[in-house]
Amino acid sequence: MHESSLARKLLDAALELAPDGKIVAVHGWIADTEAMDGASVALHFAAYARATRAETARLHIRIEQVEARCVQCGERYAPDHMMTLCPRCGGSEAQLFGRTGIGIDAIDVGSE
Numbered sequence: 001m002h003e004s005s006l007a008r009k010l011l012d013a014a015l016e017l018a019p020d021g022k023i024v025a026v027h028g029w030i031a032d033t034e035a036m037d038g039a040s041v042a043l044h045f046a047a048y049a050r051a052t053r054a055e056t057a058r059l060h061i062r063i064e065q066v067e068a069r070c071v072q073c074g075e076r077y078a079p080d081h082m083m084t085l086c087p088r089c090g091g092s093e094a095q096l097f098g099r100t101g102i103g104i105d106a107i108d109v110g111s112e
Contacts (some may be wrong), residue, residue: 001038002034003036003037003040003041003044004044006030006036006041006044007041007042007044007045007047007059008044008048008106009102010026010028010041010045010059010102011045011048011049011052011054011073011086012062013104014026014054014057014107015052015053015104015106017056017080017104017107018053018107018109021105021109021110021111022043022052022053022054022056022110022111023053023054023055023057023058023108023109024026024056024058024108024109024110024111025058025060025107026045026058026059026060026104026106027060027101027104027105027106027107027108028059028060028061028062028066028102028103028104028105029061029062029063029064029102029103029105030061030062030063030064030102030104031034031063031064031066031098031099031100032064032065032066033066033079033081033082033096033098033100034079034081034101034102035081036102038062040064041059041061041096041102042061045057045059046059049063052088055063061062064098064099065078065098066076066078066079066096066097066098066099066100067075067079067096067097067098068084068086068094068095068096068097069088069094069095069097070084070086070088070091070092070093070094071091071094071095072085072089072091072093073088073089073091075087075089079094079096086098090108102112
């Protein structure tokens with residue numbers, strides 16, 4: 001259900017960021033730590049977009065890689081979702097590198 005609420009937030013943000021014209025496409029990203037399916041987000045986005053200026057808009061989502069560095073031993077690794085247990089020493093504190101969450105890079109707008 002997390003995908004549904006994030007799809008709604010993406011749509012609301014797109015409509016606010018592009019207040020004029022028909023929204024043709026929304027280009028964005030999801031951090032791999034979010035453990036979400038981009039296709040599922042796009043499906044929910046299309047459902048919420050009905051009867052709006054984004055009704056026929058395509059949602060293009062790419063997965064952004066996030067890396068972690070263990071505070072205790074310095075090991076660099078790919079965290080499992082937001083779990084930052086170090087595979088080397090078992091430490092649970094880590095510094096994350098890369099964008100986390102979800103976001104919009106660009107919105108394509110056409111004439112209505």
